[in-house]
Amino acid sequence: MDFTRKLSFLVFLLCVLISLKNQKAETNRKGSFQNDDYFPSDSPSLIIDPPDQRNLQEDENRRNNPHQWLRYDYYNESCPLAEQIIRSTVRELYELRSDVAPALLRLVFHDCFVEGCDASVLLDPVDGTESEKEALPNESLKGYDLIDIIKSEVEKACPGVVSCADIIALAARESVLLAGGPFYPLYTGRKDSTVSFYDVASYELPSPQDDLSRTIESFASRGFDERETVSLLGAHSTGTIHCKFFFNRLYNFSGTDGPDPSIDNEFLNLLRSTCNHSHPSSSSSSPSLSPSPSSSENIIHNPGMKMDYEGPRTGFGTLYYRSLLQGKGLLFVDQQLTAGEETETWVRAYASDVTLFQRDFGLTMIKLSNLQVLTATMGEVRVNCRKVN
Numbered sequence: 001m002d003f004t005r006k007l008s009f010l011v012f013l014l015c016v017l018i019s020l021k022n023q024k025a026e027t028n029r030k031g032s033f034q035n036d037d038y039f040p041s042d043s044p045s046l047i048i049d050p051p052d053q054r055n056l057q058e059d060e061n062r063r064n065n066p067h068q069w070l071r072y073d074y075y076n077e078s079c080p081l082a083e084q085i086i087r088s089t090v091r092e093l094y095e096l097r098s099d100v101a102p103a104l105l106r107l108v109f110h111d112c113f114v115e116g117c118d119a120s121v122l123l124d125p126v127d128g129t130e131s132e133k134e135a136l137p138n139e140s141l142k143g144y145d146l147i148d149i150i151k152s153e154v155e156k157a158c159p160g161v162v163s164c165a166d167i168i169a170l171a172a173r174e175s176v177l178l179a180g181g182p183f184y185p186l187y188t189g190r191k192d193s194t195v196s197f198y199d200v201a202s203y204e205l206p207s208p209q210d211d212l213s214r215t216i217e218s219f220a221s222r223g224f225d226e227r228e229t230v231s232l233l234g235a236h237s238t239g240t241i242h243c244k245f246f247f248n249r250l251y252n253f254s255g256t257d258g259p260d261p262s263i264d265n266e267f268l269n270l271l272r273s274t275c276n277h278s279h280p281s282s283s284s285s286s287p288s289l290s291p292s293p294s295s296s297e298n299i300i301h302n303p304g305m306k307m308d309y310e311g312p313r314t315g316f317g318t319l320y321y322r323s324l325l326q327g328k329g330l331l332f333v334d335q336q337l338t339a340g341e342e343t344e345t346w347v348r349a350y351a352s353d354v355t356l357f358q359r360d361f362g363l364t365m366i367k368l369s370n371l372q373v374l375t376a377t378m379g380e381v382r383v384n385c386r387k388v389n
């Protein structure tokens, strides 16, 4: 049993190596998409090529995509500058506050995981009905104001044409790039929902306290295998995790009167001293006047750990997986990736091969961004992302 497992992993690695080699060859080939408009001007660490438009039948993504009417550059006639406007607006916002990138990346996860990528996450509650925004796991989700700004820039160029769901997906792609991740091609043509899914959002979104089997189950129900799940959580390479999401691991983990034993000792001390002030019983009233690591946030009252504490763009993914191998995962859900045989294998693979990770991550982001999209007449293009037309 053990031997066959190892053998199949070796065979698998070989396949990965071969596909990476092919990918290099493809990058060298000048595809019909490699025009200056489509790709960002600076050089990403990895570019995932869109498949040749002429061979769409062969495109695995497209075969997996039940919505045949999504396509590359959907707005090529109705709003040809849409993707460029989204790109430049995200970049302008990022210049002002670098935490916009993680915020926008997290937003696409929360939108797509609950009833598909339909911008339902953006809807404000209307007279008494509860919206996804108010669902518990939404806590500390930000970026709504950013989407409003991007949307208004797009509306100036082409009113009523570009959906909020497409804006979320494209803004997240740009954010991945800004965080040092890969560039991946995205279909457009998503429509916006006309309803919010409060009930679903409150129990369908995974919790930071979930153990591995729950996480695997939750991602599997959306069609992600273990490899894809491990790669997708690599999104936690960027941004900030606030202490309240892992505080329960520091002192009295599951009523054991001790810390989570999977935390590295030195790291535990760092987390404890970072988070000490967030303990409900400790009260600190002196506001911080110096700029805090997570810009607008008040580090005294709402402390947290930055994921890229070795500095931005040190290699999106490298630190995350290495940290997990050292018992330095922040969320329980992150650290649990080393608790299963197959997931741990992928953590190891990604920790030692950032190109492999970035390629997998890009492909999985494409899949995430295509989850249960609304197309054609199944939705609308909202004028204001916060409310249905």
Ligand code: HEM
Residues within 6 Å of the ligand: 099, 101, 102, 103, 105, 106, 109, 140, 141, 206, 207, 208, 209, 215, 232, 233, 235, 236, 238, 239, 240, 241, 242, 243, 245, 304, 331, 333
């Ligand atoms: C089991 C699945 C997941 C759980 C339980 C989870 C939970 C969390 C939690 C609790 C935070 C901290 C929020 C805060 O402190 O403000 C966070 C941050 C973040 N998550 Fe996840 N997450 C999951 C998967 C994902 C995925 C799949 C993505 C994207 C593809 C993602 C992207 C992010 C980003 C970028 C941040 C940083 C946000 C910021 O700094 O503004 N997460 N996540």
Ligand SMILES: *[C@@H]1O[C@H](CO)[C@@H](O)[C@H](O)[C@H]1NC(C)=O
Residues within 6 Å of the ligand: 076, 077
């Ligand atoms: C837009 O894309 C469609 C489908 O790929 C194509 O038929 C059309 O010629 C394109 N229009 C322009 C202006 O490029």
Ligand SMILES: *[C@@H]1O[C@H](CO)[C@@H](O)[C@H](O)[C@H]1NC(C)=O
Residues within 6 Å of the ligand: 252, 254, 255, 256, 257
């Ligand atoms: C730890 O948690 C358990 C269960 O919640 C509780 O009974 C116990 O008193 C806690 N211990 C401390 C030191 O707070």
Ligand SMILES: *[C@@H]1O[C@H](CO)[C@@H](O)[C@H](O)[C@H]1NC(C)=O
Residues within 6 Å of the ligand: 272, 273, 276, 282
């Ligand atoms: C946390 O703060 C309290 C005082 O507020 C202090 O006594 C304690 O030693 C601190 N613990 C750590 C781990 O820094």
Ligand SMILES: CC(=O)N[C@H]1CO[C@H](CO)[C@@H](O)[C@@H]1O
Residues within 6 Å of the ligand: 133, 134, 135, 136, 138, 139, 140, 141, 142
């Ligand atoms: C950003 C945002 O809208 N967060 C909301 C999440 O849900 C809580 C209620 O549970 C709201 O108070 C927050 O405003």
